[in-house]
Amino acid sequence: MARRGQMQHVDLVEDDGTTRPGSAPAPDLSTSAAAPPHATPAADRRRRRRTVLTSALAALAVLAAVLVVHVRADARERHRLASLADLPFVAAPLDGPPRVAWTAPEGRLDMLVAPVGDVLVSIRTGFDQRADVVAVDATDGSERWRVEALASVARDAPDDAEILGFAGTCVAHPVTPDAVACLATDAAGYTDGEKWQSLPPTVARLLVLDARDGRVLTDLTDALPRPLPRNLAAAGADLAVWDDADDVLRVRALTPEGGVAWERTLEAPATEGAPAWVGSLDARTAALVTPQSVHVVGPDGADLRVAPLAPTESAQQTTTGRVVIVPSWEAHVGALQGAMPTPSGVRLVTADSEVDLDGTLVPATDDGSVPGLLLTLVDTGTLQAWNGDGERSWTWDLDGVASWFRDSRTSTTVLDGRVHMAGPGLLVTLDARTGRELWRSDALGSGDVVTDGRLLLGLADPTTSDAIGPELVALRRDDGTVAWRAPLPVGTDLVMVQARLLLAVESPDDGPTTYHVLAGDG
Secondary structure, three states: OOOOOOOOOOOOOOOOOOOOOOOOOOOOOOOOOOOOOOOOHHHHHHHHHHHHHHHHHHHHHHHHHHHHHHHHHHHHHHHHHHHOOOOOOEOOOOOOOOEEEEEOHHHOOOOOOEEEOOEEEEEEEOOOOOEEEEEEEOOOOOEEEEEEEEOOOOOOOHHHOOOEEOOEEEEEOOOOOOEEEEEEEOOEEEEOOOOEEEEOOOOEEEEEEEOOOOOEEEEOHHHOOOOOOOEEEEEOOEEEEEEOHHHEEEEEEEOOOOOEEEEEEEEOOOOOOOOOEEEEOOOOOEEEEOOOEEEEEOOOOOEEEEEEOOOOEEEEEOOOOOEEEEEOHHHHHHHHOOOOOOOOOEEEEOOOOEEEEOOEEOOOEEOOOOOOOEEEEEOOOEEEEEOOOOOEEEEEEOOOOHHHHHOOOOEEEEEOOEEEEEEOOEEEEEEOOOOOEEEEEOOEOOOOOEEOOOEEEEEEOOOOOOOOOOEEEEEEOOOOOEEEEEEOOOOEEEEEEEOOEEEEEEOOOOOOOEEEEEEOOO
């Protein structure tokens, strides 16, 4: 058994904070490795500061992450809205309920107007028979500038028939910023009692102007072909002047400097209800359409694809820059008269392919947010979506609203990945990628729905509105809830968008049509 050592006498002394002679200094427990962190008030304060600082840094990190998400979302939204700025069927964005900014003078609005920046440019002919290029401020309707294009466009018609003049066309220049190109002519026409007779132009002038102040940047008149053209369009990066007189489509594409980029001459025998036209499809391709064929051409004017047209077919251009071939109006009339079967079927023509699609085309204003999307109505009861390769994407049962597509007031809008289908008294929204129904609204009274890129706009249903007169309703595109309501001028029976202007239209039976331009206070 182990023995204990000899016991020692120990004196207990209270520590008064002093060091006694001959004794070692007391250890500093605040710096001892074995001391706990809360051993002194100073250490406790340091610990609390570290905890607060850590929490603050974590909160700042979370806040920074949230801000980054919001900044990126705002940037994406700004980019999306900027991409819509060149689409004539999308109104300028509204920050809230609009007011009547101005009313088109003399009860008319130029339909062949080119929106460039904050001005609307068109060619106008006055009582003096002079053709002027005129720019109107889109914000208040005031005249910004005026430039004479032709000193006189007066024409004579046989037997004193009433002449209807066609002064010309303006388009935003395809490559020069803030520039507008205008072709002014003395082309006209009249009715001889049986049919329309055209008077080809005898004089024409093609100008490129600065849309901000009206300065003539280039006079391309000397580059015009003979016979003189009546029409002007963008064709890729070039300006295309064209005419279809004498059953021949003649097209000349001009470079910004006035050189001839390419020329085409196509046989185009006139066919009732199937006019010739020329239009830009994208930055590198254009469509040359005759009553007999569709030509998709490249930057040099050479054919990339040619699609024939049957006598019962016509070609249309979609808002996303594609060409579709559909049954002509005459084919539908023949079906109603029992002379031929009910026409159907759609052909999609691109530079790369020509694809047949089932059903009847559903016309839509499309922002291109779902590339390649095309809609048809199959068997009068099914909405069929197709992708850019002509493959079926999804179908949706019209669920009791099939009658919409026989109503002229029906409209379809593709916006930000959603398909908005509006008919009398009801708007239905689907996911444009899957066909899943997202929401419905009964706030609108007609199928004429337009957009400013953020909201869906239309006339209120009088049965669900407390307003005394016509009312504009704005619905949020994501869930269909009402964002705001705004009164409209008495007599408004239509809301539309023309040249990015939001218009309230009055169409009385016994008077001229009046166009009220709506704009926000900002």
